[in-house]
Amino acid sequence: MNYIVVTGGAGFIGANVIKRLNELGEEKILVVDNLNKSEKWKNLVDLHFEDYIHKDKFIEEIKNNNFNNSVKTIIHLGARSSTTEKDVDFLMINNYEYTKELAKWSLRNNVRFIYASSAATYGDGSNGFSDEHSLLPILKPLNAYGYSKHIFDLWALKNGILDKIVGLKYFNVYGPKEWHKGEMRSMVLKAYEQIKKDGKIRLFKSYHNDYKDGEQLRDFIYVKDAVEMTLFFIEKTEINGIFNIGTGIPRSWNDLAKAVFESLGIKPQIEYIDMPEEIKGKYQYFTKADMRKMIETGYNKPTLSLEEAIKDYVLNYLEKY
Numbered sequence: 001m002n003y004i005v006v007t008g009g010a011g012f013i014g015a016n017v018i019k020r021l022n023e024l025g026e027e028k029i030l031v032v033d034n035l036n037k038s039e040k041w042k043n044l045v046d047l048h049f050e051d052y053i054h055k056d057k058f059i060e061e062i063k064n065n066n067f068n069n070s071v072k073t074i075i076h077l078g079a080r081s082s083t084t085e086k087d088v089d090f091l092m093i094n095n096y097e098y099t100k101e102l103a104k105w106s107l108r109n110n111v112r113f114i115y116a117s118s119a120a121t122y123g124d125g126s127n128g129f130s131d132e133h134s135l136l137p138i139l140k141p142l143n144a145y146g147y148s149k150h151i152f153d154l155w156a157l158k159n160g161i162l163d164k165i166v167g168l169k170y171f172n173v174y175g176p177k178e179w180h181k182g183e184m185r186s187m188v189l190k191a192y193e194q195i196k197k198d199g200k201i202r203l204f205k206s207y208h209n210d211y212k213d214g215e216q217l218r219d220f221i222y223v224k225d226a227v228e229m230t231l232f233f234i235e236k237t238e239i240n241g242i243f244n245i246g247t248g249i250p251r252s253w254n255d256l257a258k259a260v261f262e263s264l265g266i267k268p269q270i271e272y273i274d275m276p277e278e279i280k281g282k283y284q285y286f287t288k289a290d291m292r293k294m295i296e297t298g299y300n301k302p303t304l305s306l307e308e309a310i311k312d313y314v315l316n317y318l319e320k321y
Contacts, residue, residue, distance in 0.1 A: 003071045004234070007032040007055065007102075008078030012178040013116070013170070013223060013230070015043035017075060019177075020227045022048050030071070032058045032078060043177045059098060062105045069109075073234055076102055076115040080145070088144045095148035100155065103165055114233050117153055117167040117242060119219070119287055120146030129219075130290045131169060131244045133157055142282040153242060163240050166233045171246035171289050175223030175309070176317045187253065188220075188310055191260045192318050200269040201257045208285050213272040214254035217286045219246040222309035225301075232299050239297050246289025247303045259307045263314035 004021065008014040009031035018029055029049035034056070035041050044052075053061070055078055061067060079095045099115055106113035122129050123140040136157055141147045156162040174186030191201045203214045211217075229245050254270065261268040275283065304312070 244289035
């Protein structure tokens, strides 16, 4: 059985990856996750896959080399993804050590390895948002989550394997199947919920002289576009390294809010609120994925505009839940 393994398969991007694989006729999929007491299992209900295994059991089987000749690709999306997580030991075990084990096993067994890095590795953006490997050593993440991702990128670079695997730096991804993410769900979903409850959207004030309230900029990418970019690397085994997953077009929080209102046919009403003290010093005011390297691979599928994607998300998913 030549499985495609998707770790974090019940999560946001993972479940969307499996959904797209199903649409392409692929069902030989092994889902790896930790469902625990969450409602995340609901993301799997409409998906088709061969088997499910707990993440701890999976890594145990990997260490015992019990998947010989039964796996062709690992898409490693499972991680503790909270940018406010304070248990750094947990992040290092779950995000760094786990990824190292999978990468080493994949290389030993000639298995395609695609893993999720993060745009959080870029820190405040003062060193730019280029995915060129030579710039990795100068990046300074602003939070422990970003560091736990960054340190694996550095490990892969130092050990000469970054040109044999694929790392994907996802920017601000939003879309269906993110409902379970709590405070980490996208502002699109939060904005929709706020409109339904209060008729208005609350955005953080700006504390940077170059940005007015709500004009902080982000590279927002719809999950459907992020998935297309991810799956591009399954067959393109000659292409390796770290790649940004974004649009290359930064948009403001105000743009996002207005697009949600417009999708619902409601006049925009935005309130600007104080930013919590604990994130003021770690806040990114600007992100923009440098997409030149991705384009050079031959990937040429256009991405949906912010307005098009939000309209699809709101009308075809959120309004139908």
